[in-house]
Amino acid sequence: MINHVLIILLLAASLVQAEPIKLIFDTDVGNDVDDVMALCMIHNLVNRGAVELLAVTITKDHPQAAVFVDAVNIFYGHPDVPIGVVTNGATPEAGKFNLLADVRNEDGSLRYPHKLQSGKDAPEAVGLIRKLLAAQPDNSVTLVQVGFFTNFRRLLESPPDKHSPLTGRELIAKKVKLLSIMAGAFQTVKGDNRYLEYNVVKDIPAAQSLARNWPTPVVWSGFEIGVAAAFPHTVIEHDFEYVKHHPLKEAYCLYQPPPHDRPTWDPTALLYAMYPDRGYFDLSPSGTVTVEDNGATWFRPSPNGKSSQRYLVMSAAQAARVREAIVQLCVEPVIKAKL
Numbered sequence: 001m002i003n004h005v006l007i008i009l010l011l012a013a014s015l016v017q018a019e020p021i022k023l024i025f026d027t028d029v030g031n032d033v034d035d036v037m038a039l040c041m042i043h044n045l046v047n048r049g050a051v052e053l054l055a056v057t058i059t060k061d062h063p064q065a066a067v068f069v070d071a072v073n074i075f076y077g078h079p080d081v082p083i084g085v086v087t088n089g090a091t092p093e094a095g096k097f098n099l100l101a102d103v104r105n106e107d108g109s110l111r112y113p114h115k116l117q118s119g120k121d122a123p124e125a126v127g128l129i130r131k132l133l134a135a136q137p138d139n140s141v142t143l144v145q146v147g148f149f150t151n152f153r154r155l156l157e158s159p160p161d162k163h164s165p166l167t168g169r170e171l172i173a174k175k176v177k178l179l180s181i182m183a184g185a186f187q188t189v190k191g192d193n194r195y196l197e198y199n200v201v202k203d204i205p206a207a208q209s210l211a212r213n214w215p216t217p218v219v220w221s222g223f224e225i226g227v228a229a230a231f232p233h234t235v236i237e238h239d240f241e242y243v244k245h246h247p248l249k250e251a252y253c254l255y256q257p258p259p260h261d262r263p264t265w266d267p268t269a270l271l272y273a274m275y276p277d278r279g280y281f282d283l284s285p286s287g288t289v290t291v292e293d294n295g296a297t298w299f300r301p302s303p304n305g306k307s308s309q310r311y312l313v314m315s316a317a318q319a320a321r322v323r324e325a326i327v328q329l330c331v332e333p334v335i336k337a338k339l
């Protein structure tokens, strides 16, 4: 009898729904299509109840970027996700696919409806993040950064404000559980062991400050990881037919059409943050990442184990699993009706 009770209790415990991951997604959407892959994955995880998307913040300084994000959010049925924008940020050019937000159907209606008319109407990112973090339980928020370091560096260095008496660094230490970053390179790339990775070189002082001063665990997905798990272009060609127009398929084709397997840089940083215990990746020893003045990233193991930065390591077998997980999370059909 006691054994039966114990078994029932153990079963009940194993069936307890995990709390959704509280996520802030920081992106330079428009500069490459892998940001859109990651955003679609997030929305499908929201629909599964696995993620609570607190906000999308943007480091691409073009007003159409926020409008495109708003359009994708609405496409997936999440029109109320807060969007924050950078001011005086990097890459002010338009990008290759954010213009999808303004494409119209033959009847004049928007192909991808949106509420925001311009990023200029969205709040500035750092104030928005401070407000959201202040309202969350301690040690509960996951940050995923797949663009430049501008917003999170400014968050780190922000002073107390009306949302919190804490400095940015104190607020992060109190509220943030993990920062997962797509940036840098931690393996030799094309024979170059000092590969200068795009997300770092566009705002090197910000990357240096964050790498030096961030107070929580940080995991870096280096350039080599996304390259080793590139997105199969046949998926773009065949697996979005459930809907007439899909923003990921159209963005991919505008960015660089099939046949082209785009690396999954940003989705790998997201996948690790969502499923750190599923064995998709291994982790380096803990240590420190140094960003040099030219943007090169160097990892040094910490002899005392006190530092809490690591980078992703991925075997060929893991790469096959990672690729498939990213594909399936991208192509999952949009839920049109509540269950």
Ligand SMILES: [Ca+2]
Binding pocket: 027, 028, 029, 031, 032, 034, 035, 146, 147, 266
């Ligand atoms: Ca990106």
